[in-house]
Amino acid sequence: MYFNPIKKTGPAHTSVHSVSGGKSFKPSVPSGTPKKPETSSNVSKRPAPAPAHRPHPGGTPHFRPRIPRKWLRFLGVISITLVVSFSGYGITSVIAPELLSHAASTTMASIPESNLVLAPVLVQAPQWVTEDFLTPNAYSRPQTPLVRVNAIVVHYVGNPNTTAQSNRNYFEQLATTQDAYASSHFVVGLEGEVIQCIPLNEIAYCSNDRNSDTVSIECCHPDASGEFNTMTYDSLVRLTAWLCQTYQLDPLTDVIRHYDVTGKACPLYYVENPDAWESFLRDVNNAVSQ
Numbered sequence: 001m002y003f004n005p006i007k008k009t010g011p012a013h014t015s016v017h018s019v020s021g022g023k024s025f026k027p028s029v030p031s032g033t034p035k036k037p038e039t040s041s042n043v044s045k046r047p048a049p050a051p052a053h054r055p056h057p058g059g060t061p062h063f064r065p066r067i068p069r070k071w072l073r074f075l076g077v078i079s080i081t082l083v084v085s086f087s088g089y090g091i092t093s094v095i096a097p098e099l100l101s102h103a104a105s106t107t108m109a110s111i112p113e114s115n116l117v118l119a120p121v122l123v124q125a126p127q128w129v130t131e132d133f134l135t136p137n138a139y140s141r142p143q144t145p146l147v148r149v150n151a152i153v154v155h156y157v158g159n160p161n162t163t164a165q166s167n168r169n170y171f172e173q174l175a176t177t178q179d180a181y182a183s184s185h186f187v188v189g190l191e192g193e194v195i196q197c198i199p200l201n202e203i204a205y206c207s208n209d210r211n212s213d214t215v216s217i218e219c220c221h222p223d224a225s226g227e228f229n230t231m232t233y234d235s236l237v238r239l240t241a242w243l244c245q246t247y248q249l250d251p252l253t254d255v256i257r258h259y260d261v262t263g264k265a266c267p268l269y270y271v272e273n274p275d276a277w278e279s280f281l282r283d284v285n286n287a288v289s290q
Contacts, residue, residue: 137175156267164189192231226268241287
């Protein structure tokens with residue numbers, strides 16, 4: 001036999017159980033009876049709900065955006081390209097020396113081997129050359145680096161019977177007078193003396209468009225014809241031969257006149273007398289061969 005459920009009369013209620021077979025039921029709690037205080041022993045330990053995200057140790061949730069692999073590969077290629085571009089051949093020579101060799105041979109294929117000699121450092125002149133460098137200034141010694149030497153240019157001073165020292169001093173005073181832009185690496189005097197005015201790792205204001213890749217030599221002459229006397233001529237041959245050896249130049253093709261650069265009649269005598277110029281080149285070539 002079963003009883004009907006007892007109606008809820010307060011905060012707590014019970015359900016009726018079968019009493020057949022000696023079963024008993026728990027009576028309902030009268031209304032108004034205070035609730036038993038909740039303690040740690042009678043509070044059910046329910047698991048806390050899982051957080052919406054795993055908290056970051058620093059208090060900020062992790063955020064790991066998913067970048068497509070194709071974009072990662074693209075960024076990697078761009079990064080490597082920038083590194084190689086800014087590093088130049090330096091990194092290429094470490095990573096792939098054969099690439100550097102191929103690039104250099106391809107780029108320089110049209111340039112004669114004799115013209116690939118660089119002049120990044122100061123070249124010391126022989127003892128028979130007197131160093132008397134000009135004071136750095138914008139008009140005769142700008143200190144612009146001479147990176148490459150492809151030729152030697154021969155000039156004449158145009159002032160008959162003047163000395164090498166006086167011509168050197170003229171270049172020096174241009175810093176004050178500011179009358180012109182002019183200088184020369186060397187000046188060869190009437191007695192065969194050789195004065196060096198500009199270091200060989202700097203340009204001189206002497207050969208117009210060829211200032212950037214040539215060494216210049218000014219030569220004194222006794223008269224208006226512009227012909228060099230024997231002492232000047234012999235010293236010029238000696239100096240030119242030494243420069244050809246130093247920079248691995250061919251005397252027959254890499255020694256030129258100012259005339260060959262601009263068409264100016266300089267050195268006058270050797271423009272008006274081409275045979276004398278050819279003879280000079282042969283003398284330099286013989287001196288290099290010795």
